[in-house]
Amino acid sequence: MSRRCGDTSRGISMSDRENGGGIDLSSQLLFSALGPDQLGQLCQSMRRHRLEDGQVLFHRGQQASRFYLLESGRVVLKRISDLGHEKIIEIVQPGKTFAEAVMFMGQTCYPVTTVSVGESVVLSFSNAVFKDLLRRSPETCFRMLADLSMRLHRWVEEVDQLTLQNATFRIVSYLQQLGPPVAEGELTIELPAPKQLIASRLSITPETFSRITNELRRRGLVEMEGARVHIPDVGALRRHCEEMWQG
Secondary structure, X not given: OOOEOOOOHHHOOHHHHOOOOOOEHHHOOOXXXXXXXXXXXXXXXXXXXEEOOOOEEEOOOOEOOEEEEEEEEEEEEEEEOOOOOEEEEEEEOOOOEEOOHHHHOOOOEOOOXXXXXXXXXXXXXXHHHHHHHXXXXXXXXXXXXXXXXXXXXXXXXXXXXXXXXXXXXXHHHHHHHOOOOOOOOOEXXXXXXXXXXXXXXXXXXXXXXXXXXXHHHHOOOOEEEOOEEEEOOHHHHHHHHHHHHHO
């Protein structure tokens, strides 16, 4: 049976304390090995944060006592240099957890700042409660290791893209990652954030992002209308990138 923090069974009613709603924690990979009683303990530590556009959830250097699950909307994880330069580390999608690795890093502060893009709803959970649950659930430990390992693999691939691939490759790869795996045929996706934030995520300037996407549109390889992106032929777009790389 699915377990929601808004579920009033077993004497737990997060909906009363969190102004309604609820999310099925048992459907999340990180929590799927927890039993009903353990999920109940996790729900007891839960807080719901409703964020406006541009509102900061936590700052880099702030005490890290909780980790998060994005229920709806979008948030970005970013770092700001001493000179004021901003780098987007990740654009978090609904249903994804973030900041959970900090509890195992031997440090007590968040390494990034998290900001809402548009209106967002974020759930947070106590690090101390979750670590106690991990001690009693080896299967959850393995699932968390699997999740963190997949993220590490993705970040290694990203380093390869940033160091070995040109800007066109990065943009095309990013667009394809937003949708289901498709080798051929068409693909339609929605950009998860404003284009200037995506450009920062890909370590290119907004001007370069616009120039490349305009060129892809001119060639008929992509169609863009607002946040909607349609790729008529994924194979043709991939071959175009390969030809540019070889040329």
